[in-house]
Amino acid sequence: MATEEGVVEIATRVQRGELTAEAAARRSLSRIAESDGKLNAFLYVAGPEALEQARAIDDKRRRGERLGPMAGVCVAIKDAICTRGIASTAGSRMLAGYSPPYDATVIERLRAADAIVVGKTNMDEFAMGSSNENSAYGAVRNPWDLERTPGGSSGGSAAAVAARLAPCALGSDTGGSIRQPASFTGTVGIKPTYGRVSRYGLIAFASSLDQIGPLANDVRGAARVLSVIAGPDPRDSTSLAVPAADFETDCDRDVAGLRIGVPEEYFGEGIDSEVERSVRAAIEALREAGCSIRPVRLAHTRFAVATYYVVTSAEASSNLARFDGVRYGLRHAKNELHAMYGATRDAGFGAEVKRRILLGTFVLSAGYYDAYYAKAQEVRALIRRDFEEAFREVDVICSPTSPTPAFRLGEKTSEPLKMYLSDIYTLPASLAGIPAMSVPCASTRSGLPVGLQIVARPLDEGTMLAVAATCERRLPSRHLPPADSGLPLGQPDGRSPAPPEAGRDDEDA
Numbered sequence: 001m002a003t004e005e006g007v008v009e010i011a012t013r014v015q016r017g018e019l020t021a022e023a024a025a026r027r028s029l030s031r032i033a034e035s036d037g038k039l040n041a042f043l044y045v046a047g048p049e050a051l052e053q054a055r056a057i058d059d060k061r062r063r064g065e066r067l068g069p070m071a072g073v074c075v076a077i078k079d080a081i082c083t084r085g086i087a088s089t090a091g092s093r094m095l096a097g098y099s100p101p102y103d104a105t106v107i108e109r110l111r112a113a114d115a116i117v118v119g120k121t122n123m124d125e126f127a128m129g130s131s132n133e134n135s136a137y138g139a140v141r142n143p144w145d146l147e148r149t150p151g152g153s154s155g156g157s158a159a160a161v162a163a164r165l166a167p168c169a170l171g172s173d174t175g176g177s178i179r180q181p182a183s184f185t186g187t188v189g190i191k192p193t194y195g196r197v198s199r200y201g202l203i204a205f206a207s208s209l210d211q212i213g214p215l216a217n218d219v220r221g222a223a224r225v226l227s228v229i230a231g232p233d234p235r236d237s238t239s240l241a242v243p244a245a246d247f248e249t250d251c252d253r254d255v256a257g258l259r260i261g262v263p264e265e266y267f268g269e270g271i272d273s274e275v276e277r278s279v280r281a282a283i284e285a286l287r288e289a290g291c292s293i294r295p296v297r298l299a300h301t302r303f304a305v306a307t308y309y310v311v312t313s314a315e316a317s318s319n320l321a322r323f324d325g326v327r328y329g330l331r332h333a334k335n336e337l338h339a340m341y342g343a344t345r346d347a348g349f350g351a352e353v354k355r356r357i358l359l360g361t362f363v364l365s366a367g368y369y370d371a372y373y374a375k376a377q378e379v380r381a382l383i384r385r386d387f388e389e390a391f392r393e394v395d396v397i398c399s400p401t402s403p404t405p406a407f408r409l410g411e412k413t414s415e416p417l418k419m420y421l422s423d424i425y426t427l428p429a430s431l432a433g434i435p436a437m438s439v440p441c442a443s444t445r446s447g448l449p450v451g452l453q454i455v456a457r458p459l460d461e462g463t464m465l466a467v468a469a470t471c472e473r474r475l476p477s478r479h480l481p482p483a484d485s486g487l488p489l490g491q492p493d494g495r496s497p498a499p500p501e502a503g504r505d506d507e508d509a
């Protein structure tokens, strides 16, 4: 479904000269100025830089040069992604004021496609979290209900897109950090196949899972951003030697005949009844579009949370060792070197990051390595094998993205385990390294978005997008937060938003 303010529409209008890049940038900047005081989605608004970029794009057009596929499109960038000369803090005090001397590969590619970097978005510190409450710079609020979380860790990127502060954003996803915020904010979020998108310039959390991906206000827009940022990169040795594809054409593919797998393990204890009903209705809509639906088993799902927290904490404890007060950011000077390390790391890292460093150091330590880290790697292989077996029978797997809609700020902060369990449906695809995305499929009675997760075979983002685009066309989902959210929003065409829908058979909807 094309949205009036979607990536593709804006780029087309700018390419044709119907809209200047400068006007597009000013529009985004003024929306940020109006609304971000309430949302806290941005850590840095790149006003002057964005306008300068926009003018350069307009000049290019005036000179008769062809503009790229992101012409004049504002992109909000998660603060874990390095932007040259623009502060990149990863949501941590440790990197307050740190300005990288280079652009991440994804930023280079966006700029080369004539996109505009409009600012850096708030996030859980070093991407560790599911609610954005672990940011050193305050929580982000969900534009659909300001008392609720937009999810995490890419909460700022998701809130920015949902509130129409930018048509698209980049996030990073290690265990769900693009998909879960997308589902909580009614946006589209893609975690590509591991290696599809370069990690060069992404501040590392857990390197064997981290992937950068797009969030956008429609499927086609997300597909376009993915086409621009994907592809091999000699600066990231884990990037795959697979050329970027044109993922937009996949959005028009007919899904008739596709086999959709539904894992009962993803509809278990703790699932919200409205989420379950909405997702089952979405799967039914795919059946009506000609897909066949069959159950699949992902038997090791129940080990995913434990496996994920052992593997990612181990990698994080190693990756975060570089923040020692010597090379980057914060330094608490002391007379003795170890005292300086200790004081710097104590002051620079927040509680959740410290918890993971401790956990990671423990599972890697002599005597515990085999029992925890090596064991977790074995279970990770079993989780991957579950998917390989399932994908012999089906083409994609559909499930809820998250067991619940957006929860209230503060609801889970005192119980880390409860917070960790909320990622149960997104972690397995991350451990397996396979592509997964969230597409809005309904709203609850109280008007909160619900996301459908679509998981595909390695490098088969195309089929995943075909299914997502079909859902978008067939399912009633609202793309704008309600006018009474306290934000000065409202529909661009002046109409009031459609009533929430929890499923087609829901007469109360």
Ligand code: GLN
Binding pocket: 127, 128, 129, 130, 152, 153, 172, 173, 174, 175, 176, 177, 178, 205, 312, 423
């Ligand atoms: N919520 C998960 C965690 O805290 C996932 C985070 C992510 O994907 N970056 O680790």
